[in-house]
Amino acid sequence: xxxxxxxxxxxxxxxxxxxxxxxxxxxxxxxxxxxxxxxxxxxxxxxxxxxxxxxxxxxxxxxxxxxxxxxxxxxxxxxxxxxxxxxxxxxxxxxxxxxxxxxxxxxxxxxxxxxxxxxxxxxxxxxxxxxxxxxxxxxxxxxxxxxxxxxxxxxxxxxxxxxxxxxxxxxxxxxxxxxxxxxxxxxxxxxxxxxxxxxxxxxxxxxxxxxxxxxxxxxxxxxxxxxxxxxxxxxxxxxxxxxxxxxxxxxxxxxxxxxxxxxxxxxxxxxxxxxxxxxxxxxxxxxxxxxxxxxxxxxxxxxxxxxxxxxxxxxxxxxxxxxxxxxxxx
Numbered sequence: 001x002x003x004x005x006x007x008x009x010x011x012x013x014x015x016x017x018x019x020x021x022x023x024x025x026x027x028x029x030x031x032x033x034x035x036x037x038x039x040x041x042x043x044x045x046x047x048x049x050x051x052x053x054x055x056x057x058x059x060x061x062x063x064x065x066x067x068x069x070x071x072x073x074x075x076x077x078x079x080x081x082x083x084x085x086x087x088x089x090x091x092x093x094x095x096x097x098x099x100x101x102x103x104x105x106x107x108x109x110x111x112x113x114x115x116x117x118x119x120x121x122x123x124x125x126x127x128x129x130x131x132x133x134x135x136x137x138x139x140x141x142x143x144x145x146x147x148x149x150x151x152x153x154x155x156x157x158x159x160x161x162x163x164x165x166x167x168x169x170x171x172x173x174x175x176x177x178x179x180x181x182x183x184x185x186x187x188x189x190x191x192x193x194x195x196x197x198x199x200x201x202x203x204x205x206x207x208x209x210x211x212x213x214x215x216x217x218x219x220x221x222x223x224x225x226x227x228x229x230x231x232x233x234x235x236x237x238x239x240x241x242x243x244x245x246x247x248x249x250x251x252x253x254x255x256x257x258x259x260x261x262x263x264x265x266x267x268x269x270x271x272x273x274x275x276x277x278x279x280x281x282x283x284x285x286x287x288x289x290x291x292x293x294x295x296x297x298x299x300x301x302x303x304x305x306x307x308x309x310x311x312x313x314x315x316x317x318x319x320x321x322x323x324x325x326x327x328x329x330x
Contacts, residue, residue: 270312
């Protein structure tokens with residue numbers, strides 16, 4: 001294949017990497033800080049935080065830094081991203097629990113404790129994929145209709161969860177455990193996919209538990225899009241991936257009629273869009289949780305970071321990002 005070649009880059013120590021950064025125009029005034037960052041965070045991880053400060057559009061010197069950029073500027077962005085990811089993770093943990101509970105409780109009430117094993121509880125054609133994934137979370141061998149650790153060649157294996165082991169040891173009908181056990185084991189992504197697999201009528205009923213700040217129900221198709229986008233964001237946070245100063249490849253749908261549409265901008269692939277969605281859903285599920293206040297404190301703490309570039313919070317013609325509708329709309 002044209003353009004394919006052998007990788008021949010040798011690993012460099014912190015001293016040589018620091019010299020390379022200086023060659024590219026980065027000012028390093030605090031060498032102990034720089035050495036610590038290179039040795040404890042790593043050059044490759046930091047490259048993502050270099051990007052906002054580099055001439056990335058230059059065909060000749062894309063790795064060169066903008067004049068006056070300091071290593072401390074990069075580390076400020078790194079620290080901001082770390083703390084932002086922590087606040088986002090805290091909100092997503094609450095939302096993940098609320099989302100899977102709202103789905104599971106409604107479906108259990110309507111179809112019974114083992115609703116997920118019944119193909120009639122989901123849209124036609126979507127049950128097989130959901131069951132395959134559910135079985136993996138429950139350590140259940142669908143083909144042989146038994147837990148994996150009960151197979152002849154797996155005598156030494158044990159149940160991953162005591163409540164699973166208890167169910168499989170005590171009950172044989174139904175062979176798989178009730179949905180509330182699946183609720184505790186399945187991932188955010190699974191519940192996002194499962195919600196999308198519900199029948200249209202059931203999706204609308206579950207959506208009744210999720211409201212805009214004005215009290216109107218969030219459209220179920222919009223909600224499905226939001227759940228999926230947030231599940232991917234949650235995975236990125238869990239793997240400590242950078243979430244600031246970047247574009248996201250999973251832009252969610254936006255409301256067209258509700259007043260909350262004013263919270264969004266036309267751009268939908270930035271962190272701002274996802275933060276708005278989190279704020280709306282947190283307001284619905286945990287109205288006493290002042291998450292936006294925590295975000296405001298973080299922005300003020302790092303006011304010397306380019307907030308607009310890092311998060312997508314446009315000034316919208318205002319003198320200060322704190323005057324935008326995100327902070328004032330109840």
